Amino acid sequence: MTTVIIGGGITGLSAGYHIDDEVIILERDNTSLGGLCSSYHIEGDCNYYIEKFYHHLFEQDHELISLCRKLGINVERRIGTVGYSFGNKIYPLNTPLEILKYPYLTFFEKLRLAQFTLKCKRENPKKHVGETATNYIIKNNGVSTYEKFFLPLLKGKFGVDHQDISATWLISRIKLRSNRTLKGERLGYIRGGFQKLVDALANKIEKRGGEILKGIEVKEIVVENGIVKSIKTENEFIKTDKVICTSPSRTTKYFGTKKLLFQGAFCTLFSLKKKISDVYWLNIGDNLSFKALIEHTNFMPLADYGENLVYTVTYTSKPIDIEKTLNLFRYDLKKFGVEEEDILWQRTSYEMFTAPLYRRTYTYLPYKSDTKGLYFAGIFSKPNYPERSINGSIKAGKEVAELINNG
Ligand SMILES: Cc1cc2nc3c(=O)[nH]c(=O)nc-3n(C[C@H](O)[C@H](O)[C@H](O)COP(=O)(O)OP(=O)(O)OC[C@H]3O[C@@H](n4cnc5c(N)ncnc54)[C@H](O)[C@@H]3O)c2cc1C
Incomplete structure (x- = not known):
């Protein structure tokens, strides 16, 4: 019987790519795949994709790098400069x-x-x-x-x-x-954006006969006598005996929140008329509304985008007011010399389940649950500890697929 995968993020796509038999991926977002690694499509002269949340890869991301190689995607190695802002002054620390x-x-x-x-x-x-x-x-x-x-x-x-x-x-x-090198941290990026990886995985899955359905939210995993029977969506039941759940919110429904809590991220991407500094990754030591400021166009060439792209981000375990936070971001940007008229446009992404909260009681989850046929893989799995990443999600998707392939 077809394996149903809940979530078309990197874990879901990786699982779908690595499973030998038929798969259906159900993604609640009706516009894009990729989950936390999905992108905005910015139309215009440069017509480019840029991640909704800042992304780069690390030299030791072997699963990701080797998957890219297999898919014919080029990974560029780059130095990411870092800095610390204190007393509203920027200190490069490379x-x-x-x-x-x-x-x-x-x-x-x-x-x-x-x-x-x-x-x-x-x-x-x-x-x-x-x-x-x-x-x-x-x-x-x-x-x-x-x-x-x-x-x-x-x-x-x-x-x-x-x-x-x-x-x-x-x-x-x-x-x-x-x-780190003497110039900064060794990082990497896919020129053209991680959207290339998302598209390549989706294409491979569909070419092999897999189905990817967007705009379908799973409401319930139906279990009878400890065995998975079907998936309930808004409009139908899909019969299945194997489900991979990659959704962190569904995970807390199943396992409770005693050991497993998540935090969210509120991230705004600004297009600016001018750059702020020469630093790529700026940690904020002052008490500002954003905790890091990431100048993407200090990492990848400005010419690829035709505009200065800067992310500001804050992390939260409680719901936050979108409009108020955004206004505070704009206000605090002034401390870095960015006036209202310097902002060409902005886009905000806000998700409540973006990383496990690594408290003392945190433990990652096993792939197999006590329910026969129900598997969990995602940012809460072993390959995503101590830090969730694209690499970790590719590995989690691959490992859970191997379990299913091996019966
Ligand atoms: C601010 C930020 C910065 C990051 N920077 C980096 C970085 O620089 N480098 C790096 O390697 N990683 C980075 N990451 C982490 C990386 O993006 C994630 O680890 C990875 O994308 C997680 O993939 P996933 O598929 O496990 O989870 P998700 O991306 O969360 O995918 C889960 C999917 O399930 C869908 N879903 C949820 N519930 C349902 C439902 N009921 N029915 C149907 N669909 C559902 C969601 O819409 C989503 O698409 C960053 C993350 C954030 C938030």
């Missing part, structure tokens, strides 16, 4: 000289920070299960570095939950992502 010149940490604190990164790289994260990131940082770095450097970042990323974030997550994250 070269040793730039780091030495940063005025808000003493030389000794910077040295401890470098030692801390090396320590995390050697550390076994599992030894710190149950410990908070805050405790681990203070123990190894001292209070002043925590307060001046880590606290604004943790608060920015996790808001009110920052004190319960796990040390295991922090160490794993630093181990995974400390891949």
